[in-house]
Amino acid sequence: MNERRLPRGWPGLSGVGASFALSEYFGGAMETPEQLTHFRDQYNAWERDVIRTYGWAIQYVLGDEDGPPFAYTVGLSGFDHPELIAFGLGQQNSAALLNDLGERVRAGETLRHGQLVSFAGWAHHAVLVTVPDSSEHLLGANAAYRSTGGPAIPALQAVYNDVGGRFPWHDGYTIPSEIQPVLGSVPSG
DSSP: OOOOOOOOOSTTOOOOOEEEOHHHHOOSOOOSHHHHHHHHHHHHHHHHHHHHHHSOEEEEEOOBTTBOOEEEEESGGGGTSOEEEEESSOHHHHHHHHHHHHHHHHTTOOOOTTOEEEETTEEEEEEEEEOSOGGGTOHHHHHHHOOTTOOOOOEEEEEEOOTTSOOTTSTTOOSOTTTSOOOSOOOOO
């Protein structure tokens, strides 16, 4: 098993959630049902340990021809708060952004749809957008916190602006929608 690292991302951010990518953990293909079962058991144990230690974990999902890479939290539901997701930032930047927001939740802040957030050490801002159905992207968080037969867990997407300060719903936005799709409704105002 590879050593587990806690990416810190941008200078000045003090995130404590751990980040995990399948490619870092499992070097080869999972060729048998036994290997898959072993991986799931090890992953679930890792995730429980990280959540117990830090309050949340971050699941990073590699991009492919069907969609961009993204990362989401698993554990903010334990703070009675929506989980968080961000697209197209890469593993370290995603971890930094989500850990910064997770620290705000731990400190008692309730993040809400339409809220504009800024980050120390990062020129971009993000607007939080309610995710209408988190079951499509936040598989691990739903597996951990969704009640059997219940609705998908609440989640917010951190949608970041481009270098010109524009968001995807503004004219002239320069980041392709394939990199940062917006899962929910555009905030008014």
